[in-house]
Amino acid sequence: MTAIPRPRDNPAVSLSDDLARLGERYDAVSRFPSDSLDMLVARGLHRRFASPEAGGQAFADEETCNAHMLTALAEVGHGDLSVGRLFEGHVNALLLFRWYGSASQTQWLREQLARGAWFGVWASEPPPGVRFQGSESLRLTGAKSFASGAGGIDWSVVTASSEGEARRLVIVCANDPERSDLSGWRVRGMRASVSGSYDLEGMAVTEAMLLGEAGEYDREPRFTAGAWRFCAVQLGGIEALIAETARGMHPKAREDAILRQRFAKAYVAARNARFWVEEAARKAATETDDAITTARIARGMTEDAGLLAIETAARILGTRSAFDGQRADKIARDLSLYLRQAGPDYARDEAAKDILAREFALPGSLP
Secondary structure, three states, rough: OOOOOOOOOHHHOOOHHHHHHHHHHHHHOOOOOOHHHHHHHHHOOOOOOHHHHHHOOOOOHHHHHHHHHHHHHHHHHOOOOHHHHHHHHHHHHEEEEHHHHHHHHHHHHHHHHHOOOOOEOOOOOOOOOEEOOOOOEEEEEOOOEEEEEOOOOOOOEEEEOOOOOEEEEEEEEEEOOOOOOOOOOOOOOOOOOOOEEEEEOOOOHHHHHHHHOOOOOOOOHHHHHOOOHHHHHHHHHHHHHHHHEEEOOOOHHOOOOOHHHHHHHHHHHHHHHHHHHHHHHHHHHOOOOOHHHHHHHHHHHHHHHHHHHHHHHHHHHHHEEEEOOOOHHHHHHHHHHHHHOOOOHHHHHHHHHHHHHOOOOOOOOOO
């Protein structure tokens, strides 16, 4: 388990610090963080988690890959949570290509990554959702909402459905300004994720754009257990906020026993969250029976740690934590939005139900 403080000779420190400096600019005037993404390309993170056939790194096994992925996601999140969100979406897309892409799609991905293209995954949508139209000539109808990077990233893997069939994945162009609408993305945090809406109405679909078969996006445990990845980004932001809080503690605050206790609780909560995120990544790699439950626990622990870190920063730093231009303020605003993932209470309840059934089943009850 990695400690929250980062040694000065760690090259990841400069990445995190550089992303934080750029993040201040994007927060002041909300726009797509091109410079930050260019930095990730220059650092070799952009294609690292693609399959080797698509130009990615060859890892010893899936567990090793996930361990390195967790480190990278957390480091980027430590620097800027908006960039972390975009990076996580890109990594998710690379995994979908690795799992379900054909040989020709893998070659196409390799060419796109070689030119620095960025990908995302968009599944959220307003009713009635994105659907296929036509039979001989397929087209899409509908739009995506909360489409992170809309108009800025190059490509997105989106979900679409047909009557009576499970969702399918479609590769679509994501940088058409005529289809992008960021007018509704007026938020206090995560501004540079530019998670607006993207209109897919009338977009033609060719066979080459269909990634995998129907139902593969929702395949378990990959779908639910994969939540550890956005938890890893959030964890990086939590650890950054705790470090910023510690740096901002005046000597008098450090002598206050109550404030020290508050800080210790937040620190321990973050360390506990890291344990569960690491555990979830490890179990997702091998698709263990409890991979989904572990990911749901990790979600809850990460949310709790994030909310406590925000409160602790406010109590220890006081009004300094709420001023524009203060790093603690930006991280807290970003976290407060990013932690609002869908169905947190449902995830906790499902985890509790599985634990009770698996480890504490009543005598005579069915497994």
